[in-house]
Amino acid sequence: MSASSTMRRVSLRSLAGHKVRLVLTVLAVVLGTAFISGALMFTASLQKTFGTLTESTTRGIDVVVAPADNSGGGLPLDLGNTLAGVDGVARVNISTETTVVVSRDGSTLQTGGAPSFAMAWYPPDRQVGPSATVVEGTEPRGDGEVVVNSSAARDHGITVGDRLTVVDVGGVHDLTVSGIYDIDIDGGGFLGLMMEEPAYVSTFTDGRTASGFSLSAQPGVSQEQLAGEVSAALRTGTDTGAGTDTDTGADTGYGSAAQVKTGGQVAEEQAASVNDALSFVNYFLVAFGLVALVVGTFIIANTFSMIVAQRTREFALLRSLGVSSGQLTGSVVTEAVVVGILGSLLGVAAGAGLTKAIYAVIGSTGAGLPDTGLQVTAGSVVLPLVLGVFVTVVSAWAPARRAGAVRPVEAMRSGDQSTASSLRRRTVTGVGLLAAGVLACLGGVLSDGAGTGIRASLVGVGALCVLTGVFLVSPALSRLVVPVVGRVIGAPFGTVGRLASTSSSRNPRRTATTAFALTLGVALVAVFGMLGASMKASITGFVGETVKSDLVLYGPSDGSFPIPRQALDAARDTRGVTAVSGFGIAPVSVAGTGDAATVGNGGGTGFFDGDPTVTGNVTPVTGDVTLDRPGFIASAATAADHGWTVGGQVPLSATVPGTPERELGTVELLGTYQPNSLLGDLVVSWSALSPYVDEGAFGTGTFASPMLYAAFVDGDGNGEDxxxxLEDAVDPFIVVQVLTPAEFAGQQAVFVDQMLNILYALLALAVIVAVLGIVNTLALNVIERRREIGMMRAVGVTRGQVRRMITLEAVQIALYGAVVGVVVGLALGWAFLRVLSGEGLDTIEVPWGQLGGMIVASAVIGVLAAVWPAAKASRTPPLEAVAD
Structure with a gap:
């Protein structure tokens, strides 16, 4: 039998003989690979799910006619008559959907994030696309009746005859449920209302345009043939004014305003869009796995270092028997490969379970997805397997090299020899990296003239150097800090506390490596905590400085639905209200004379329906800033930059997403004001925009027309009254909230909390892996100190005292890691926030409560991590341990 074969058998027997050690090491690999595998399986399953939905939604649709360039604009309803007359067309349906919020008996029907919309109903013999069949009640007739999909009716307890209050951007509608319908693609929690086509058009659209048309072909006509016929008809059809000049010889029909696609092309585009959207989900979930693998790297390296130290005598004996240095190194690497394979395979299995769990959570929200089964791809198995084995082998390489360096004479020694190695070279390197990192961070902070991207990059490089430097310096630092921490928390426990302090500081490399996993997680939490607290403080300051009205009307906290314009009229008619001014975003731009630059937020510019000064702190510079007539106002600096003067006319253009900018006319500059965060560079009056809205200049798309996001109210008399x-007045509009300015500021900060919750979930995984590392280290430490603990038990130390000692050691390690993490996080958070001060984050806020909570939580983590190792240590038989 060859020497290499013999060493492989030794490696495998070593793993089999130390099952606890094997399990603890494998778990570090499992967590990382589970999330990577789960991410790939989840996105593959979602792609299959949405592929099935796409196939269902486009079934029966042969041709789609939509606005050119996928714009938010619309097509004339009269185009439907033209399309119906094209050779080969069997049926034509308008494909407009209107987003709505639905209430019954004063209670809003929640869809858990699934869409809620209204659309046109067609009898079965006129339907194009997925078939809808009334299974209860009757088809809708007239302006006041709708039918509801059966899954929504079941979920929300809707029955025939129920009265629904339906709110869209245009206002409030009271409708009666005439029937319940089944549809091929029913599921996923959506709420679909359907009205008879003429009633839908008059109730939920502008009555002139549609967002598109769906066509079915006559028997024997292919999708491509029908698309060709429709395209030809549009090029030669009746001129709508959207075509080009007849003198140029270009088309004068609908061709320039509309695009024609086959149903197959639409399905492919929808699938590509889904894939693009799912790529973010995939990246996010893979990030979870990579964080776990990065933190797990420290644990795996620590574990193999301890294993090598514990097996020094075994390796030395093997060397004395003729085993070469390379063979010993190969033996440890073989163990790492086995651990990597086992952990990765278990991670793939756990990833499948994780995917099922994610689907279950989605289903519990009411936004369940059709179950198309778990999709296991080759990538979801191979990639985690390769990554898991690679990370494990890389982590074990340095310990494997140390194993190969063991000399035969060390067979006569006992105990852990790793504590004897010098830390000087490591500490000097770490101090150098720390200094370089600090200098890079300071360079980013102090380079005021450079761009934000460059400064942030400098701080990012500095952060990487700082974290690496902390990792290298940490063993030397732990020699100073851990004994102090140990004496403080161990004081109430007398001799046991002193023993714990001595033990945890005896091997600084191990203590520092174990603690660093927690340091990394806590540092990132501290950075993001500072970012979140500072963002919320900046928002609060922004609202406090700009909003001085008595109350604010606002829509859903997630900004998913604008305020219906009728709500402003209802508020103005409320007793005690003296002024109401609504703020929104319109798809327009205001350009300076002879200057092509667009002012405002790209394709959107703020507008006010009413007097902007109602918000407070709008200080005039020249002219009138009350917007009491058609026109716009601008900050004095913006007006000066563009050469605008009060009374001058400035071009106004439509900037509907997906369409070329189109000039509408001109607007007058009515006045200028001092810098104001809410108003920004400029705002337009609603009276200047409304004529273009009435003409349908912005189309019918959800984000094409001006959207109203907040209204500011001043009144007289008692504030609570x-x-x-106001709450009574806007109650019929369902989505409108009445808030104080402070509550409004809190609503604006909701998105910050949502973002942070996602990040904290990611970082929580790092903390979980760090806890596993502490458990791992303590358990192996107990095995290594078997004789020591046995001696202590033999001289009278009780089981309870042993448990307390191990627990105190764990708390010391956790507290050390947390304190270092908080210090590093505060420093890096300050640097990043100073760089971002030019982007509006001019307030730096430290979440002291959160940081203190993390330190306390770290102590609790130490206690929990020590439960099993401490119990194992307390059960050590004194005589057997001493005899080993």
Missing amino acids: LRQA
């Missing part, structure tokens, strides 16, 4: 009166 005014609020109650």
Whole structure:
């Protein structure tokens, strides 16, 4: 039998003989690979799910006619008559959907994030696309009746005859449920209302345009043939004014305003869009796995270092028997490969379970997806397997090299020899990296003239150097800090506390490596905590400085639905209200004379329906800033930059997403004001925009027309009475909230909390892996100190005292890691926030409560991590341990 074969058998027997050690090491690999495998399986399953949905939604649709360039604009409803007359066309349906919020008996029907919309109903003999069949009640007739999909009716307890209050951007509608319908693609939690086509057009659209048309072909006509016929008809059809000049010889029909696609092309585009959207989900979930693998790297390296130290005598004996240095190194690497394979395979299995769990959570929200089964791809198995084995082998390489360096004479020694190695070279390197990192961070902070991207990159490089430097310096630092921490927390426990302090500081490399996993997680939490607290403080300051009105009307906290414009009229008619001014975003731009630059937020510019000064702190510079007539106002600096003067006319252009900018006319500059965060560079009056809205200049798309996001209210009399009166007035609009300015600021900060919750979930995984590392280290430490603990038990130390000692050691390690993490996180958070001060984050806020909570939580983590190792240590038989 060859020497290499013999060493492989030794490696495998070593793994089999130390099952606890094997399990603890494998778990570090499992967590990382589970999330990577789960991410790939989840996105593959979602792609299959949405592929099935796409196939269902496009079934029966042969040709789609939509606005050119996928714009938010619309097509004339009269185009439907033209399309119906094209050779080969069997049926034509308008494909417009209107986003709505639905209430019954004063209670809003929640769809858990699934869409809620209204659309046109067609009898079965006129339907194009997925078939809808009334299974209960009757088809809708007239302006006041709708039918509801059966899954939504079942979920929300809707029955025939129920009265629904339906709110869209245009206002409030009271409708009666005439029937319940089944549809091929029913599921996923959506709420679909359907009205008879003429009623839908008059109730939920502008009555002139549609967002598109769906066509079915006559028997024997292919999708491609029908698309060709429709395209030809559009090029030669009746001129709508959207075509080009007849003198140029270009088409004068609908061709320039519309695009024609086959149903197959639409399905492919929808699938590509889904894949693009799912790529973010995939990246995010893979990030979970990579974080776990990065943190797990420290644990795996620590574990193999301890294993090598514990097996020094075994390796030395093997060397004395003729085993070469390379063979010993190969033996440890073989163990790492086995651990990597086992952990990765278990991670793939756990990833499948994780995917099922994610689907279950989605289903519990009411936004369940059709179950198309778990999709296991080759990538979801191979990639985690390769990554898991690679990370494990890389982590074990340095310990494997140390194993190969063991000399035969060390067979006569006992105990862990790793504590004897010098830390000087490691510490000097770490101090150098720390200094370089600090200098890079300071360079980013102090380079005011450079761009934000360059400064942030400098701080990012500095952060990487700082974290690496902390990792290298940490063993030397732990020699100073851990004994102090140990004496403080161990004081109430007397001799046991002193023993714990001595033990945890005896091997600084191990203590520092174990603690660093927690340091990394806590540092990132501290950075993001500072970012979140500072963002919320900046938002609060922004609202506090700009909003001085008594109350604010606002839509859903997630900004998913604008305020219906009728709500402003209802508020203005409320007793005690003296002024109401609504703020929104319109798809327009205001350009300076002879200057092509667009002012405002790209394709969107703020507008006010009413007097902007109602918000407070709008300080005029020249002219009138009340917007009491058609026109716009601008900050004095913006007006000066563009050469605008009060009374001058400035071009106004439509900037509907997906369409070329189109000039509408001109607007007058009515006045200028001092810098104002809410108003920004400029705002337009609603009276200047409304004529273009009435003409349909912005189409019918959800984000094409001006959207109203907040209204500011001033009143007289008792504040609580005014609020109650306003709540009663806007109650029919369902989505409108009545808030104080402070509550409004809190609503604006909701998105910050949502973002942070996602990040904290990611970082929580790092903390979980760090806890596993502490458990791992303590358990192996107990095995290594078997004789020591046995001696202590033999001289009278009780089981309870042993458990307390191990627990105190764990708390010391956790507290050390947390304190270092908080210090590093505060420093890096300050640097990043200073760089971002030019982007509006001019307030730096430290979440002291959160940081203190993390330190306390770290102590609790130490206690929990020590439960099993401490119990194992306390059960050590004194005589057997001493005899080993």
